[in-house]
Amino acid sequence: MIDYVNHLARMHLLVDAAAGRANPAYEIHWRLYPNLAVDIIVPVFARFVGVETAARLFLLGSQILVACGAIALEMQVRGRHQLSGFVALIALYSLPFLWGLMNFEFGCGVALWGIVAWIYFREGPWLLRIALHASVVVVLFSAHLFALGIYGLTIVCYEGSRITSYRHAVRTLAVLALPVLAGCLVVLWSGDTLSNPGFSWSFGLKLMWPLFVMNCYSLPLSIGLALIIAVLLGYLGYSRVFGLTRPAVFIGSGFLVVYLLMPARILGGAYTDVRLITAMMLVLPAFLTVNWPSRAVKTVAALVAVGIILANVMSVASVWYSYRSDYADMIKSFALLRAGSTILIARGDVDEGQANAPMFYAPTLAVHYANAFVPSLYTISGQQPVKKSASKSLLEIGDALDYRPTPIAQLNSASAGGTVPAHVRGWRTDYDYLYIVGDQTGSIPEHLTFMMRSRRFALYAIDK
Structure with missing residues (x-):
């Protein structure tokens, strides 16, 4: 994992400084930055198990949050689990996660559970909804700003598919926006800004990302897995397995529009657009209808999905072992x-x-x-x-x-x-x-x- 080691080195600095062994070449400078999940959590656990083990546990916990969050979302939306767990495991070693973007992976897991809570309490008291939403926004704002964007985009699209009146739309927008605006004001008040935000946009690369997203260690494997998934989706579409609900149309369209408009670099982060592909893989399946025409079609789909998952796991295990x-x-x-x-x-x-x-x-x-x-x-x-x-x-x-x-x-x-x-x-x-x-x-x-x-x-x- 490319970025993982860099984060690990920073965790050592934080733990060393807390133990009175500060490196004089660096200073610890805490503010409410929207990118702090690993910095907050790992040093706490490192007091008991050491930095390396704490970082591994953080990664494992993030993966569990992502996979279980995708399953929970499907069960909340459709009352049963059929698809999301398989897709989440396929996405678990996709390029953004395999790069070692630890805060983003943790944030995606929290975002999925936040979406589950929003839908579950959608008809509940407004004060409860506001309190839960504000809590999720605070956690996501501290964990990773892009994960907060995924949470907000999904909910806005979901609510857009269910708006019944102008008053309902305004009230929902106010509930969604106020905690985010408050967080932005706190960051501005803290006085720290990005030294060089950076901005670039490449439409040609956007066309290629769906082929490159499956594995960042092997381009041929990534392309091969992407083509297998495309063939599988074509086969399932021909067999009329999937159906599009109204929320699925809104969410899929919202993610697609944002993906096409999203710069590759923004707010100091790189490869921001490709992260939307992984996020859509985690969110969208929960809102599809699934109707297996026969046991044979279901078996074929399951075997292909398991094959893709195992191919990625074996590839990653081989690379990681070779670097020990x-x-x-x-x-x-x-x-x-x-x-x-x-x-x-x-x-x-x-x-x-x-x-x-x-x-x-x-x-x-x-x-x-x-x-x-x-x-x-x-x-x-x-x-x-x-x-x-x-x-x-x-x-x-x-x-x-x-x-x-x-x-x-x-x-x-x-x-x-x-x-x-x-x-x-x-x-x-x-x-x-x-x-x-x-x-x-x-x-x-x-x-x-x-x-x-x-x-x-x-x-x-x-x-x-």
Whole structure:
């Protein structure tokens, strides 16, 4: 999981600071950021089971919330479970979750249960509905802003399909909007804003995401699974298994419109549009009608769904297992570092796809194991409660995409006086060590002293 390790390193910093072992290169800076689920929950459990186990439990709990929340939503809407559990397990290792977007995954689980509560108490007293909705908004606002958007989009579309009068519409909109507006005012009052929100939109990529979304480790597998799902949906459509309810039409149309309009980058987050595909997989099945024409059709659908789930699970297990030795070597390499040193992460110039992406942020763990400074540790203004100290402010990263390892070509360009991100410009003097992950066959910069090589990374001391 690409981002998981970066989050894990930040959890170590939070726990170390609470225990009086603060890293002087970073400051703890708490505010009501809309991206705090893992930062709030993991350090609490880490007091009893350690950081690594607490992070694993958080991931497991998020997956349980997502799968059970999808099932609960279908049971609330249609009174029985037929479809949503299978689809949720298919989506569980989809690209946004497999990237290690931990707060988003947790937030999706909470959003699903929040939608269940909204529908269950829809005819209940208004004060109770407002209190429950406000509670869900507070949790989601603190957990992940995009998950709050999914919750709101689903409820707005659902209520839109059931509006009976103008007064009803205004009252429902007021109930939905007031807690969100209050949260926005609190964030503005806190004084922290995103340093570089970023904004981009690509229609061509939107056409490709449905093929790329199933697995971020293997593009052929992702495309293969997506095509199998498309064939299965065609077969079930031909067999007249699914029916569209009015809420399903509104929710599906709402998600589609937002997906087409959503930028790929917004509010400092990347790949925001693809997250809507996973969210729709979790929400929409609950609102479909399912009528199996025969046991044979039902059996075929179940076998194909289970096959897709197992293919993804085996792929992920294989990748994760193959990286265990690499992470062990990475931990060993930290013993070679001078305490309090500064570390830059680079990558080879050869495009290897996602082959080495799980190692991109592994060196950030040095902030704990070697009390080091690594600029690639997530310290995005308005998103994380960990900030770079004033002494490291010149190495702040302006664009969120530049948190990824710096291509070796940029290092060579910086040495020649070329235009590069600010935190790389003086890399020969600003950093003590260089980790290069991935391809090692390119033009390695000069004035480096080799220290250690593993299968997927190499460590160098930077000559001063």
